[in-house]
Amino acid sequence: MSVTGLIRLGDNALVLGQRLSEWCGHAPALEEDIALANIALDLIGQTQLWLGLAGDREGQGRSADTLAFHRDAWDFRNLLLVEQPNRDFAVTMMRQFLFDTWHFEALTALTTHDDADISAIAQKSLKEVTYHRERSTDMVIALGDGTEESHIRMQGALDRLWPYVGEMFTRDDDDLTDMVALRPGFDAHAAATLEAATLTQPASDFAHQGGKTGARHSEHLGHMLATMQSLPRSYPDATW
Amino acid sequence: MVSTQASIEDVWDWLGEVPDPEIPAISLVDLGIIRDITWHGDTLEVTVTPTYSGCPATSVINFEIEAALRDHGIENLSLKRQIAPPWTTDWLSEAGRAKLEAYGIAPPQPAGGPQHCPACKSTAVERISQFGSTPCKAQWRCTDCLEPFDYFKCI
Incomplete structure (x- = not known):
């Protein structure tokens, strides 16, 4: 069992949770503001479980908070997709849909993991993520098959984010499950949703890589971490 | 001892x-x-x-x-x-479900939405948002008495 595999799952949840939190107080409608904050809250809760377990297994006394706030960008192991900036609501929702669809498949596979702690966290998270996926699927369909303006923006968001899909299905020895095996489930749900949303899946399968290995994060991650980590780094003994 | x-x-x-x-x-x-x-x-x-x-x-x-x-x-x-x-x-108890409804929160239903408006009991209800004031609730509205209300999500 690889600690890096646990950190990957925790970092995905943490980085996307932080990104979604940036909408708090800024979303286009109150209900959306509350919904995004709730999803962020679920993801931060899942982060505590994954990074908490990673710290335990690593055995060097690092807590979930230590891992979240006292690592630099090159030590993060999240997918490039989740660190992409919010931009407009279309990009935020499309990013959420693509991530939720992968996350649902990954957690489903991990519910039967041999390690009881991993299986337990996956079972707990899957309930929440099932709800996230339902919502982002509805939202992609409503906005894709919505007004002319919302359709254009959703297609633009899909074209922008599609090059970040491929990295989710790369695999190496640190992964806790075979990520390649998740692709058919992802493709089936994505294709059905995009068709209902009257959106066109990009033809190119070119994939940016380097997030989950830490080899090459995009420039966006460092800026996000600077905001997220400033308080515990400036005041190391602060408690809340 | x-x-x-x-x-x-x-x-x-x-x-x-x-x-x-x-x-x-x-x-x-x-x-x-x-x-x-x-x-x-x-x-x-x-x-x-x-x-x-x-x-x-x-x-x-x-x-x-x-x-x-x-x-x-x-x-x-x-x-x-x-x-x-x-x-x-x-795992919500039957007593808990009844107390929720009396408090104005529609209890969870396997069908995925409230059985009826907790205020007037009308079944003419619609969803406002999948999320609400706490992680466990969603926002719904009664289209008869027009009251918005919380629904305890079924998970």
Whole structure:
């Protein structure tokens, strides 16, 4: 069992949770503001479980908070997709849909993991993520098959984010499950949703890589971490 | 030393008096998050499961459990977090469901939406948002009496 595999799952949840939190107080409608904050809250809760377990297994006394706030960008192991900036609501929702669809498949596979702690966290998270996926699927369909303006923006968001899909299905020895095996489930749900949303899946399968290995994060991650980590780094003994 | 350990039934009753910090109409026992109570020697172990993994009420709940049991004279207490099997709204007690409805929150239904408006009982209801004021609730509205209301999500 690889600690890096646990950190990957925790970092995905943490980085996307932080990104979604940036909408708090800024979303286009109150209900959306509350919904995004709730999803962020679920993801931060899942982060505590994954990074908490990673710290335990690593055995060097690092807590979930230590891992979240006292690592630099090159030590993060999240997918490039989740660190992409919010931009407009279309990009935020499309990013959420693509991530939720992968996350649902990954957690489903991990519910039967041999390690009881991993299986337990996956079972707990899957309930929440099932709800996230339902919502982002509805939202992609409503906005894709919505007004002319919302359709254009959703297609633009899909074209922008599609090059970040491929990295989710790369695999190496640190992964806790075979990520390649998740692709058919992802493709089936994505294709059905995009068709209902009257959106066109990009033809190119070119994939940016380097997030989950830490080899090459995009420039966006460092800026996000600077905001997220400033308080515990400036005041190391602060408690809340 | 002669033990004067409280009975497990009494402890369940005491925790049945502790209100949920977010939805004080129901107790922690009604919510189904108290999974087990056992004595290990002279230490009382209470097993608690979180509703949602990020629910901020979790730490308050642990504090409330501890405060209530200390008030009843429990000295050695251990709170154990258990996340599997994950909490489900199937564990809400029947009494808890009735209290929720009386409080104005529609209880969870396997069909995925409220059975009826908790105020006027009309079945003409529509969803406003999948999320609400706490992680466990969604916002709905009655199209007859026009009241918006919370629905306790079914998970």
